[in-house]
Amino acid sequence: MDLFAEIILxxxxxxxxxxxxxxxxxxGQDSNPLCGDKLHITIKVDENETISSFGFDGEGCAISVxxxxxxxxxxxxxxxxxxxxxxxxxxxDLIGVEISPGRVKCALLGLSLIKKxxxxxxxxxx
Amino acid sequence: MQEFKNIKSSFPIFSNNPELVFLDNASTSQKxxxxxxxxxxxxxxxxxxxxxxxxxxxxITDNLYQSGREKIASxxxxxxxxEIVFVKNGTEAAxxxxxxxSGKIASGDKIVVTELEHHSNYLPWLExxxxxxxxxxxxxxxxxxxxxxxxxxNEKTKIVAVTQMSNVLGIQPQLQEIMARARDVGAVVxxxxxxxxxxxxxxxxxxxxxxxxxxxxxxxxPMGIGFLYGKSELLENMPAFMTGGGMIKELNELNxxxxxxxxxxxxxxxxxxxVYATIKAIDFIEEIGTENIYKHNVSLANALREKLAKISQIxxxxxxxxxxxxxxxxxxxxxxxxxIFANNEISIRAGHHCSKPLMNALDLNATARISFQIYNNxxxxxxxxxxxxxxxxxxxxxx
Numbered sequence: 001m002d003l004f005a006e007i008i009l010x011x012x013x014x015x016x017x018x019x020x021x022x023x024x025x026x027x028g029q030d031s032n033p034l035c036g037d038k039l040h041i042t043i044k045v046d047e048n049e050t051i052s053s054f055g056f057d058g059e060g061c062a063i064s065v066x067x068x069x070x071x072x073x074x075x076x077x078x079x080x081x082x083x084x085x086x087x088x089x090x091x092x093d094l095i096g097v098e099i100s101p102g103r104v105k106c107a108l109l110g111l112s113l114i115k116k117x118x119x120x121x122x123x124x125x126x
Numbered sequence: 127m128q129e130f131k132n133i134k135s136s137f138p139i140f141s142n143n144p145e146l147v148f149l150d151n152a153s154t155s156q157k158x159x160x161x162x163x164x165x166x167x168x169x170x171x172x173x174x175x176x177x178x179x180x181x182x183x184x185x186i187t188d189n190l191y192q193s194g195r196e197k198i199a200s201x202x203x204x205x206x207x208x209e210i211v212f213v214k215n216g217t218e219a220a221x222x223x224x225x226x227x228s229g230k231i232a233s234g235d236k237i238v239v240t241e242l243e244h245h246s247n248y249l250p251w252l253e254x255x256x257x258x259x260x261x262x263x264x265x266x267x268x269x270x271x272x273x274x275x276x277x278x279x280n281e282k283t284k285i286v287a288v289t290q291m292s293n294v295l296g297i298q299p300q301l302q303e304i305m306a307r308a309r310d311v312g313a314v315v316x317x318x319x320x321x322x323x324x325x326x327x328x329x330x331x332x333x334x335x336x337x338x339x340x341x342x343x344x345x346x347x348p349m350g351i352g353f354l355y356g357k358s359e360l361l362e363n364m365p366a367f368m369t370g371g372g373m374i375k376e377l378n379e380l381n382x383x384x385x386x387x388x389x390x391x392x393x394x395x396x397x398x399x400x401v402y403a404t405i406k407a408i409d410f411i412e413e414i415g416t417e418n419i420y421k422h423n424v425s426l427a428n429a430l431r432e433k434l435a436k437i438s439q440i441x442x443x444x445x446x447x448x449x450x451x452x453x454x455x456x457x458x459x460x461x462x463x464x465x466i467f468a469n470n471e472i473s474i475r476a477g478h479h480c481s482k483p484l485m486n487a488l489d490l491n492a493t494a495r496i497s498f499q500i501y502n503n504x505x506x507x508x509x510x511x512x513x514x515x516x517x518x519x520x521x522x523x524x525x
Contacts, residue, residue, distance in 0.1 A: 013524050036478050036491030037461075059491060061459035102468075106461065 005097040011069035012062040021055040026121050030113040037064045049080045063103050068110035070094050080118045134501045147472040147506045152293050152497035154343050164406040168399040187398050194401035201408050202328040211354040211388040216320045217246040219339030219354035224250035226364035233259040236282040241267040241487045242292040245480040247318040251287050270445050272299045283313040290322030294479045296450030327416040347407035351400030361387040368393040423449035423498040430507050452493040457521045460494040467513045
């Protein structure tokens with residue numbers, strides 16, 4: 001795994017959308033029990049369930065923070081359903097470095113939490 | 127360190143992975159050929175179930191199993207082989223004691239653990255306290271030692287759980303002080319010897335602990351086998367933990383009578399191959415001597431610690447004269463440190479090491495951890511330092 005990959009390094013150094021949104025429609029936290037990474041995610045959606053803004057904070061390794069930052073840019077403007085169907089492999093492609101099996105949980109920490117929040121959001125709306 | 131120069135060749139993992147530098151020994155040790163051979167030998171020559179047959183193989187297995195108990199009893203200076211209960215690991219041992227002692231804990235009693243504990247000697251006691259509405263208090267770890275021992279262990283205290291050696295820092299807490307106070311107030315002491323035994327040995331008589339538990343895989347043996355030591359009078363007065371095959375004398379519809387200690391605590395088919403391999407693991411340790419193992423590991427750790435102390439970005443935790451180095455590096459997550467090491471075929475550990483209470487006390491989420499064992503050598507320290515330099519180079523890009 002090349003930790004020096006430019007994209008990851010850039011996003012780890014300057015994470016995008018690194019702020020907690022007030023009055024978020026979807027909000028939650030998760031952590032990686034192995035390494036103690038923590039993410040707090042907030043999402044606002046419009047009337048069509050399209051993500052209008054996204055914010056997160058937390059603490060973690062280059063892979064978890066970098067992946068979250070990269071993903072945050074990708075999903076703004078997408079519908080919740082689209083994001084729910086976002087494939088892990090698509091995220092790996094965006095990250096641009098090979099994710100070793102031991103780091104998969106780091107890479108997917110943000111995406112898994114977002115999917116979980118969307119599920120809860122839809123269940124509550126029923 | 128000369129005398130251990132060829133010891134690496136006793137461990138086939140290194141001939142199969144010639145570049146491997148294994149420094150995650152606090153997590154598990156590698157296995158010498160003689161231990162691996164014992165498992166093969168058991169299944170190819172003796173395999174049969176324990177305590178159930180009258181045929182020759184069953185007798186051999188019974189003898190092996192019993193001789194394992196005797197070997198351990200002698201290794202840890204127990205009074206009798208009947209004070210040794212086989213379990214699958216340390217976690218199971220702690221759970222066994224915490225459940226079987228439930229009846230002796232009442233609301234208002236106090237259970238004490240230390241901030242140094244691995245979750246395996248913390249969570250079973252926390253859960254017991256919750257089940258019985260007992261008080262639960264943690265002895266804090268400050269300035270590299272436990273503090274407030276005398277205040278926290280008081281007349282209400284029924285159980286004190288303490289580690290022989292921290293799996294994060296390698297520090298050995300003040301067991302004597304804890305024992306003295308526990309004896310004053312009549313509390314039972316359970317010692318987590320998982321990390322300590324292969325390096326410091328275990329003398330239950332000298333330590334006078336009431337219970338001690340060990341996972342054999344950290345002392346050159348296989349995974350899936352461990353043992354609990356308990357003083358006879360305590361084990362005899364505890365009810366069974368798990369029930370089922372192999373632990374019963376009488377069963378008459380609703381009436382049960384358990385077998386004697388230790389069989390009472392060994393429900394279900396046990397792990398005789400693991401027990402046989404444990405005998406060999408103890409042989410291996412005795413051949414070298416725990417003092418020599420510890421001396422070797424500490425000398426490597428001290429040499430590395432000295433080098434790391436010169437690097438300003440590194441925060442070293444714990445103290446010298448231990449066999450484990452936990453550290454952090456400014457601006458880089460421990461997991462990323464471990465990944466850079468992994469790229470260079472060096473196995474180190476990053477995370478909270480199943481020791482969240484200690485991480486909270488240190489105000490950290492995670493550390494990187496390097497832990498030594500007898501097959502490590504000075505040449506490997508150079509490789510470690512090369513990886514450290516690579517990490518430091520990486521952090522400079524994050525400025």
